[in-house]
Amino acid sequence: MEIDLTPRLAKQVYGGDGGSYSAWSPSELPMLREGDIGAAKLSLEKDGFALPNYSDSARVAYVLQGNGVVGIVLPEKEEKVLPVKKGDALALPFGVITWWHNREDTEFVVLFLGDTKTGHKRGEFTDMYLNGSNGIFTGFSTEFVSRAWDLEESVVKTLVGNQTVKGIVKLGGANLPEPNKEHRDGMTLNCEEAPLDVEIEGGGRVVVLNTKNLPLVGEVGLGADLVRLDGSAMCSPGFSCDSALQVTYIVRGSGRVQVVGLDGKRVLETTVTAGNLFIVPRFFVVSKIADPEGLEWFSIITTPNPIFTHLAGSIGAWKALSPQVLEASFNVDSDTEKLFRSKRTADAIFFPPPK
Numbered sequence: 001m002e003i004d005l006t007p008r009l010a011k012q013v014y015g016g017d018g019g020s021y022s023a024w025s026p027s028e029l030p031m032l033r034e035g036d037i038g039a040a041k042l043s044l045e046k047d048g049f050a051l052p053n054y055s056d057s058a059r060v061a062y063v064l065q066g067n068g069v070v071g072i073v074l075p076e077k078e079e080k081v082l083p084v085k086k087g088d089a090l091a092l093p094f095g096v097i098t099w100w101h102n103r104e105d106t107e108f109v110v111l112f113l114g115d116t117k118t119g120h121k122r123g124e125f126t127d128m129y130l131n132g133s134n135g136i137f138t139g140f141s142t143e144f145v146s147r148a149w150d151l152e153e154s155v156v157k158t159l160v161g162n163q164t165v166k167g168i169v170k171l172g173g174a175n176l177p178e179p180n181k182e183h184r185d186g187m188t189l190n191c192e193e194a195p196l197d198v199e200i201e202g203g204g205r206v207v208v209l210n211t212k213n214l215p216l217v218g219e220v221g222l223g224a225d226l227v228r229l230d231g232s233a234m235c236s237p238g239f240s241c242d243s244a245l246q247v248t249y250i251v252r253g254s255g256r257v258q259v260v261g262l263d264g265k266r267v268l269e270t271t272v273t274a275g276n277l278f279i280v281p282r283f284f285v286v287s288k289i290a291d292p293e294g295l296e297w298f299s300i301i302t303t304p305n306p307i308f309t310h311l312a313g314s315i316g317a318w319k320a321l322s323p324q325v326l327e328a329s330f331n332v333d334s335d336t337e338k339l340f341r342s343k344r345t346a347d348a349i350f351f352p353p354p355k
Contacts, residue, residue, distance in 0.1 A: 018048035018170035026123030033123035059114030087192030091216035203350030232353035
C-alpha cells in the first residue's frame with residue numbers, strides 16, 4: 001500500500017475577527033480520502049460565534065482549549081445548550097444542527113474528526129449554514145422564503161440579507177441562551193475527568209469513549225480515546241483487530257512514531273508535535289515513544305467499540321501463544337523463548353522508560 005502517511009497541520013479555510021475554521025485536505029493527507037475521514041478545527045476568539053449549521057458527516061467533537069457554549073438540535077428535538085470545557089468530547093450524528101460561542105477571553109478551540117462516507121466529498125466535511133453570506137436561504141427566491149416562513153417579503157429580505165458574514169461572526173452584546181449543565185447528561189464526556197480505562201505508573205493513561213459512557217457514539221459509528229503518555233514512555237506496538245482506521249491528533253508534547261505495514265515494511269518513521277494529524281491504515285501496526293515532556297493524543301477509531309491487539313507487554317498476543325509455537329516461529333531454542341516470555345510480565349500497553 002503506497003500512500004503518504006506523513007503527519008500534517010490544518011490550514012485555515014476561512015475566518016475573521018470572531019475566529020477561524022481550519023481543515024486538513026485530502027490532497028495533502030491522502031489517507032483522509034482513502035479512509036473516508038474528515039478532520040477540522042474551529043477556533044473562536046472572545047465573543048466569537050459560529051453560526052448555526054449542520055454537516056453531511058457524523059463527527060466526534062473534542063474541546064482542545066478553553067471554555068465555551070454549544071447549542072445542539074437533534075432531529076425533531078428541542079435545542080440543548082451545553083457549557084463545554086477543555087477535555088469534553090461530544091458525538092454529533094450527521095444532520096444535527098449546532099452553533100458554538102466563546103464568552104471568555106481565552107481562545108476556544110474544538111477539534112472535529114468524523115466519517116465522510118455519507119458526505120458530498122470523500123475526506124472532507126461539507127457544512128451547510130442556515131444563514132450568513134453562504135446560508136441556505138440566500139439560494140431560495142424571496143417568494144419561496146416568504147411562503148415558507150409566512151412573512152412579508154420585505155421582512156424576509158432583512159432576515160436573509162442582514163448577516164453578510166460567512167460562518168463565524170464577532171458578537172457585540174448579543175443575549176444568547178444561558179448554558180444548562182443538566183443538558184450535558186448523555187451529550188458529552190470529559191476525557192480528562194472520566195474514570196481511567198488503563199493506568200500504568202510511569203507509563204501512561206487512557207480513557208476510551210464508547211457506547212457505554214456516551215451512547216450517542218453508537219449513532220455516530222465512531223469510538224475515541226484520549227491517551228496521555230508520560231515522558232520517555234512507550235506505547236506498545238499494536239493494531240486495530242476489527243478492521244478500523246486510527247485517526248490521531250497530537251494534543252500536547254512530542255514524540256517519535258513508527259508504523260509498519262504490508263510485508264513488514266516500515267511505512268512511517270517521524271517525530272510528531274502538537275497540532276499534527278496522521279492516520280494509521282487498517283491492520284497496520286503503530287508504536288509511539290514520548291519525548292521527555294510527554295505526549296498526549298486524541299484519536300477516533302472507525303467503529304463505536306474498538307478492539308486492539310497489542311504485540312508486547314503482559315497482555316500482548318505473544319504471551320497467549322504456546323512456547324512451542326514461539327520457538328518454531330522465531331527459530332530459537334527454549335532458553336531464548338523463556339527469556340522472551342519472562343519480560344514485560346507486569347506492564348500492559350504502556351512501558352515506563354528504562355531505568
